[in-house]
Amino acid sequence: MEYNIALQFEDGVTGFIKCDDGETVAEAAYRQKFNIPVDCLDGACGTCRCHCESGSYDMDADLYIEDALSEDEAEEGFVLTCQMMPTSDCVIKVPSSSEACKVGKATFKGKLAAVTTLSESTIHFGIDVENPDALVFLPGQYVNVTIPNTDETRSYSFSSIPSAHQAEFVVRNIPNGKMSSFLSQNATIGQDIEFEGPFGSFYLRPVVRPTLFLAGGTGIAPFLSMLKSLEVSGAHHPINMVYGVTHDFDLVETQKLDEVKQNHPWFNYHSCVASEDSSHDKKGYVTHHIKDDWLNNGEVDIYLCGPLAMVDAVQNWLESNNIQPSNFYYEKFTPSEQ
Ligand SMILES: Cc1cc2nc3c(=O)[nH]c(=O)nc-3n(C[C@H](O)[C@H](O)[C@H](O)COP(=O)(O)OP(=O)(O)OC[C@H]3O[C@@H](n4cnc5c(N)ncnc54)[C@H](O)[C@@H]3O)c2cc1C
Ligand code: FES
Incomplete structure (x- = not known):
């Protein structure tokens, strides 16, 4: 068995390696010429400490010392890549730049x-x-x-x-x-x-609780990718979405969203249009159209993507309504010169 391991570096670059069953992430990385931080390779120095964002792995606590990784850190998802053997695809945050690890941008x-x-x-x-x-x-x-x-x-x-x-x-x-x-x-x-x-670090994590997607304008793009991937993997928790745009003609790809909604009971969505001259039945901003139960009393993972002003407005709305989701991920479509 071979697993896909995404290594996310501090400068936003993501590198991908394959890791064989029984192989450590450090071994696999070096085999594929990714110089991620390591020193002793023996669970003693802690140089290879990273954070595993998603995925499962074996890491025998008898094979490393407390100074390298404490019990609390291990519980929080920190890993020693010289000891970690993935048992599924994983995403690992590496506290180093891609340049320092000699990972060329692809x-x-x-x-x-x-x-x-x-x-x-x-x-x-x-x-x-x-x-x-x-x-x-x-x-x-x-x-x-x-x-x-x-x-x-x-x-x-x-x-x-x-x-x-x-x-x-x-x-x-x-x-x-x-x-x-x-x-x-x-x-x-x-x-x-x-x-x-x-x-980027705006990517779909495993769906482990109800999830809310909030898209503004062409911020629909990454959600289309996420939904297509969920159509393949399936989902065991509801995924709801509000897709907001400025004008009626900005609403695109709704046929794809309707298709996912029809074919998969885990997905529901509605759209809304901000412009006052819109003929859409739901007017206003995405925050006006989030159903209370979609927030699941805060036990929800929220993904938000769109133009700068929309993302800032939704963040302010969440704060002023004291909504603290279990996890909150966002991507701002910042114009290039900013
Ligand atoms: C991480 C990330 C992901 C992105 N993904 C997407 C995506 O999937 N789809 C997408 O459409 N865009 C996306 N963008 C925005 C995209 O990169 C460009 O900024 C946008 O397409 C404009 O490029 P342009 O060359 O046509 O305009 P430019 O020549 O860059 O800009 C022309 C003028 O328009 C203004 N302008 C630029 N962008 C905006 C804007 N969003 N709102 C208002 N005025 C603007 C500029 O300030 C400038 O005055 C993303 C941005 C980031 C940072
Ligand atoms: S390299 Fe020393 S603990 Fe992993």
């Missing part, structure tokens, strides 16, 4: 395979990657796409899953925006395009 070259206008404000594009097997990411993560014929990049969250035949993205068409103008006016199917990544 660049993926490909061909622009699709550019579709989803609405007057939103564009979808897809890339056929040259080496699709090497493209591994966690649903919710993003990449930096180079705007063709420039040296500028823009960040985009995958709306597809790693096993999909194309890497897909959903993009807001900003008037005079550089990437927006490229996609809406100059893009040619088949032309070269590349991206670097994956990056």
Whole structure:
């Protein structure tokens, strides 16, 4: 048995290694030329201490000393990678930069395979990657796409899953925006395009309690990736979503959301539109449309993604209503020059 281990470095870079049954994470990392911090390799120094964000593993407390890792730390999910043997796919936070660990940022070259206008404000594009097997990411993560014929990049969250035949993205068409103008006016199917990544700590963790997704505008993209991945894995707790946009025409990909809702009893969602001239039956912001029971008295994991102002507004709303979810993850679609 072989497990996928995502190593998340302090600078936002994520590296992926394969770990065999009975192999420690440190052994697997070095085998695959990732110089993660280690020293004694014997459970004595604590140099290799990391935090396991998700996944299961064996780590025999008799094989390391309290100075390297205390009982409390082990209970909180800290691990010694020189002792940790994964028994499932895992995500591990490494307290070091990718550069220090000599992990090169992965660049993926490909061909622009699709550019579709989803609405007057939103564009979808897809890339056929040259080496699709090497493209591994966690649903919710993003990449930096180079705007063709420039040296500028823009960040985009995958709306597809790693096993999909194309890497897909959903993009807001900003008037005079550089990437927006490229996609809406100059893009040619088949032309070269590349991206670097994956990056980010906004990704789907194992669903262990009711979960609430809050999406604003093209912030729907990472949730599409998460939902597609959940369609494969299934979910044992309810996943509810509010998808808010400014104008009626900003609502996109609802057919996909309806399909997931129809096919999977664990998923429910509704959308809302902020603009006063909207013909939508639910008007206002996402916070106006969160059902009380979707918050499950705070025993809920909340994922939030959208434009800067929307994410800040939802965070303020949660604070002022004294809602302290079990876990809260967010991604802000910050404009590139900020
Ligand atoms: C981690 C991360 C993930 C992202 N994922 C996505 C995604 O999946 N889909 C997506 O559509 N966007 C996403 N973004 C935003 C994206 O990277 C670009 O900023 C956006 O697409 C604008 O690029 P552009 O080249 O068209 O415009 P630019 O040339 O960068 O900007 C043109 C003008 O528009 C303004 N502007 C730029 N972005 C915004 C905005 N969001 N709201 C208001 N004004 C703006 C700029 O300040 C500038 O004045 C993400 C951003 C981050 C940081
Ligand atoms: S390398 Fe010393 S405890 Fe792991």
